[in-house]
Each structure stands twice: as structure tokens, then as C-alpha cells.
Amino acid sequence: MTPLDDIFEIQISSNKMKATIIQNQKNDEKTKLTYDELITWVKEHGVVYGINDNGLQKIVENNGLLTSPFVFAEGTNPLNGNNAYLKATKFVSEKSDRLDVDQVDLRHVINIPSVSQGQTVGEKVEATLGQSGRNVLGEEIPAKPGRDFILRPGKNTSVSEDKSKLIAQVDGQLCIDKKTIHVYPVYEVHGDLDMRTGNIEFIGNVSIRGNVPAGFQVKAKGDIRIQGTVEAATIISEGSIFVAAGIVSQGKGFVKAKKDIHTTFINQGNVEAEGNLHVNQSILHSKCHVNGSIYCPKGNIVGGKLSAGYEINCKELGNSMHTPTDLFIGVHQQVLEKISTHQNQLKQATEELEKLNKLLLVIELKEKKGQVLQTNERIMKLRVRNTLLQTKEKKAIAEEELIELNEEMDKSHTGVVKVERHLYPNVTLTFGKYRRKITSNHQYVKVSIIDSEIQIIPL
Numbered sequence: 001m002t003p004l005d006d007i008f009e010i011q012i013s014s015n016k017m018k019a020t021i022i023q024n025q026k027n028d029e030k031t032k033l034t035y036d037e038l039i040t041w042v043k044e045h046g047v048v049y050g051i052n053d054n055g056l057q058k059i060v061e062n063n064g065l066l067t068s069p070f071v072f073a074e075g076t077n078p079l080n081g082n083n084a085y086l087k088a089t090k091f092v093s094e095k096s097d098r099l100d101v102d103q104v105d106l107r108h109v110i111n112i113p114s115v116s117q118g119q120t121v122g123e124k125v126e127a128t129l130g131q132s133g134r135n136v137l138g139e140e141i142p143a144k145p146g147r148d149f150i151l152r153p154g155k156n157t158s159v160s161e162d163k164s165k166l167i168a169q170v171d172g173q174l175c176i177d178k179k180t181i182h183v184y185p186v187y188e189v190h191g192d193l194d195m196r197t198g199n200i201e202f203i204g205n206v207s208i209r210g211n212v213p214a215g216f217q218v219k220a221k222g223d224i225r226i227q228g229t230v231e232a233a234t235i236i237s238e239g240s241i242f243v244a245a246g247i248v249s250q251g252k253g254f255v256k257a258k259k260d261i262h263t264t265f266i267n268q269g270n271v272e273a274e275g276n277l278h279v280n281q282s283i284l285h286s287k288c289h290v291n292g293s294i295y296c297p298k299g300n301i302v303g304g305k306l307s308a309g310y311e312i313n314c315k316e317l318g319n320s321m322h323t324p325t326d327l328f329i330g331v332h333q334q335v336l337e338k339i340s341t342h343q344n345q346l347k348q349a350t351e352e353l354e355k356l357n358k359l360l361l362v363i364e365l366k367e368k369k370g371q372v373l374q375t376n377e378r379i380m381k382l383r384v385r386n387t388l389l390q391t392k393e394k395k396a397i398a399e400e401e402l403i404e405l406n407e408e409m410d411k412s413h414t415g416v417v418k419v420e421r422h423l424y425p426n427v428t429l430t431f432g433k434y435r436r437k438i439t440s441n442h443q444y445v446k447v448s449i450i451d452s453e454i455q456i457i458p459l
Contacts, residue, residue: 004037004038008021009023011069016075016139017075018071021059026065034060035056035060039051042056042073047072048138049073051072051136055070059072075133075134076134078133082128082130084127084147086122088181115172120168121183123165124165129145129146130143131143150396151166152179153180155221157183172185175204182239186205189206190209192210192213193213193216200217200218203220205222206225209227209228212228212229213231219235223241229243229246229247230246232249232252232253237256239258241257241263246264246266247269251268253269254272255271257274261273261275266282267286269283273289275291276292276295277292282299282300283296288307294308300317301316301327303323305326305327308329308415315419317424317427318422318423318425322425325427325428329415329417329429339406342398342405343402349398352387353392359380360388363381418459419446422442423442425439435454
């Protein structure tokens with residue numbers, strides 16, 4: 001029988017996750033290839049894991065005849081661990097334990113979940129280690145463990161002794177953040193904002209059962225929920241903003257949320273969110289900037305300038321009139337500025353910790369020598385210890401934020417625009433340094449960076 005090294009060749013991919021068998025010459029028809037010979041030869045070449053036995057058996061049945069290169073072994077990719085996350089015990093989706101603000105019904109915008117003092121409002125779900133993989137050579141590929149986070153108290157909530165739960169300290173309504181939960185009192189307006197109510201600035205949640213006319217201002221530390229329409233008004237929230245009817249701003253006014261914005265439509269609006277923007281119908285001739293994604297899956301986006309960190313999703317983009325529409329996808333300048341800010345905070349905290357530790361060491365050395373500390377020295381020692389704890393907390397927060405912001409930077413290269421129906425000409429798409437102007441009609445497509453080029457591919 002002809003040696004198998006003359007008949008076949010094994011090629012192992014650069015990442016060692018695939019092994020391919022290639023035929024160099026035909027087997028001698030007078031001798032029959034056996035499975036034991038083939039599998040022994042394969043293992044002699046180092047391939048011991050993920051072998052397709054049925055595929056090798058077919059090669060044997062054809063007496064070593066291959067019509068094309070055949071992938072006969074594949075490794076198993078590692079399953080990375082899940083990051084730790086905060087599970088709210090109130091206001092969760094019935095389908096999932098995780099917070100699901102996508103399912104918010106704008107018709108019930110006033111129904112803010114209420115809690116009582118002493119009630120558990122959130123629970124930390126620990127990170128998981130993941131499951132390691134293995135390549136075709138049998139080598140283990142370690143999984144990346146999930147990232148942990150420190151559970152911290154929010155406004156009017158405290159952390160339990162076991163550091164796993166958040167407890168409400170007052171009666172109020174929830175405002176759910178990414179890593180903590182706040183309980184705020186509520187300011188409620190039973191109708192439209194008018195001269196009798198005036199502008200609103202409140203430390204908790206604000207609920208308005210009517211409209212917000214042009215010229216008014218509403219500012220809140222918590223969520224803002226408006227059952228009617230927002231005209232050319234200023235709405236600023238350190239939580240999320242929910243507008244049941246829609247935003248009609250005539251190019252004036254400003255709607256800004258530290259978290260997400262949910263509304264029915266936006267017409268000539270100026271909207272900004274650090275989280276995501278969810279629009280049930282259309283976004284027309286507006287300026288919208290979000291650090292997360294823009295979701296308008298049932299409507300169209302026409303005119304204006306929209307920017308998103310990750311994804312823009314709509315039913316139609318542009319229109320048959322070829323109205324100029326500009327989209328920007330990827331890391332926004334604000335993210336870069338945040339990275340710089342937290343890097344400076346981390347540097348300052350590190351330098352301050354070094355100075356405080358040196359100062360504390362001097363005081364402790366004096367004690368070790370048996371010298372009695374003066375009153376001002378004892379006070380200084382207590383102050384240094386307290387400042388050390390506070391500085392360590394600042395350092396930990398800066399480190400956590402930098403990890404997340406750097407992950408955002410990595411994900412920006414995978415930004416995408418999805419159009420469920422029509423993509424019209426005169427839409428300009430910008431992905432960082434790459435820019436493309438649409439010159440023809442497309443349907444059911446997604447646009448992303450592939451091989452350093454903006455490409456349009458079918459959904």
C-alpha cells in the first residue's frame with residue numbers, strides 16, 4: 001500500500017481549531033484503506049480532538065478518494081463567563097430576570113414601581129468562570145472569566161451585610177441604574193405643565209400626566225415620565241426619560257437622559273442619551289446622539305444627523321425624495337473624553353494613595369517606637385485612614401469605568417446599521433474614519449465595516 005503521507009496531507013489552521021485533509025495522489029486500488037490505519041495516521045500528526053469519525057469512515061469507504069479538501073476535525077471554542085450584573089426584584093420582564101426596559105409600555109408610562117422602606121429592591125448575580133475549550137491538538141483553551149463589580153448603595157438604598165442585596169431606606173419609587181438602584185420620592189403633575197406649575201427641578205422622579213409646552217424646563221435626578229407631548233422644551237434627567245406621545249421641537253428645545261430615552265416619535269428634535277434611544281415610529285429631521293444604540297424598528301429615519309456607539313436599527317432609512325440623512329456609528333468624542341477623565345482620576349488617586357500611605361507609615365513608626373501620639377497626631381491618623389478608604393473607593397470606581405469604556409472602544413469596530421426594508425440614496429454613513437454615501441436603492445440590508453471597508457450585505 002502507498003504510504004498515507006504520500007496520499008494525503010494534513011493542514012492545521014493557524015488558530016489550531018480546524019484540521020483539513022488534502023489529497024496529493026490517489027490510493028493504490030489494489031489495496032484497501034482501513035479506518036484503523038487512517039485514524040492512527042491522523043493521531044500521529046497530532047490531531048486528537050474533535051475528530052469527525054463519520055467523515056473519516058466515508059474516506060475509507062471511498063478507499064481514500066477525496067473530491068475536495070475535507071475538514072475532519074474541529075476544536076471547541078471556550079465559553080466565556082458571564083459578567084456579574086444587578087437583578088432588580090421589582091420592575092422586571094416576565095420572560096427574564098434581567099432588567100428589560102425594551103418592554104416598557106408607553107401607554108402605562110405613569111405606573112412607576114413603588115417600594116417600601118426595608119424592602120429588598122435588587123440583588124447582585126455573581127460572575128461565572130466560563131467553560132474552557134480545546135483545539136484539535138487537544139490543548140486546553142482557557143475561558144475568560146466574567147467581570148465582577150462592586151455593589152454600591154444608590155440614593156436612599158443600602159447594601160446588605162453580605163454585599164449581595166440592595167435595601168430601600170425610604171418609601172418611594174425605583175430608578176434603576178446599571179450597577180445600583182435608587183429610591184426617589186415622586187413629584188406628580190396632574191395635567192399639562194403651565195404657568196401655575198412653572199418649571200420643575202426635583203431630586204427624585206417626575207411624573208407629568210399631560211403635555212410639556214415650548215419654553216418650559218423639567219429637570220430631575222431620577223426618571224422623567226410624560227404622558228403627553230414634549231414641544232420645544234428642555235427635559236433633562238439623570239435617569240431615563242419616557243414620553244408617551246412624542247417629541248415635536250421645531251429644532252429647538254433639548255431632551256437629555258443619563259440613561260435611556262423612550263418615545264413614540266421625534267420630529268425636529270434635539271435628543272441626547274448616554275444609554276439607548278427607543279422610538280416606536282419615526283425620527284424626522286432630528287439631531288440624535290446616543291452612546292448606545294438607536295432602535296426605530298417599526299418606522300423610518302429621514303433627514304437630520306444621528307450618531308450611535310453601537311447600532312442604528314430602522315425599517316426605512318432616507319426617503320424617495322432623497323432627503324440628505326447623515327448617520328455616524330462608533331465611538332463618539334464623549335467616550336474619548338470620559339476615558340481621559342477617568343485616566344486622570346486614576347492617576348490622581350494612585351498618587352494620593354502613595355502620599356497617604358507614607359504619612360500613615362510615619363505615624364505608625366512613631367507608635368512602634370513607644371512614643372505617645374499628640375492629640376493632633378491621633379486626629380491626623382484617623383483622618384488619613386478615612387481619606388485612604390475614600391481614595392481607594394475612587395480608584396476602584398475609576399478602574400471599573402475604564403474597563404467598560406475600553407470595551408466600548410473595542411465594540412465600536414463592530415458597529416452596524418440595519419435597515420429592515422428600504423435604504424434610499426443620499427444617505428451618508430460614517431464609521432469612524434470610513435465614510436460612504438449611498439447612491440442606489442437597497443432593501444433588507446445591514447451596513448458595517450468588513451475588511452476595512454464599509455460594505456452593504458443582505459440581512
